Amino acid sequence: MTNKELLYIEDALGHENFMKSCSCKASEQLTDPTLSSYLKELEGQHTDLFNKFLNLL
Numbered sequence: 001m002t003n004k005e006l007l008y009i010e011d012a013l014g015h016e017n018f019m020k021s022c023s024c025k026a027s028e029q030l031t032d033p034t035l036s037s038y039l040k041e042l043e044g045q046h047t048d049l050f051n052k053f054l055n056l057l
Contacts, residue, residue, distance in 0.1 A: 027040045
């Protein structure tokens, strides 16, 4: 794997971690159960994407 590819994966890991964290915080603050549930699903999707990028290493 080239240095440029490793930098791309590192960047993608950071973005997915940030999105997971934002989804988690937002779902905890919402009072609408439907919206909160949707954000928890998004958190799970971002966790899966994070793990897929991590497995590339």
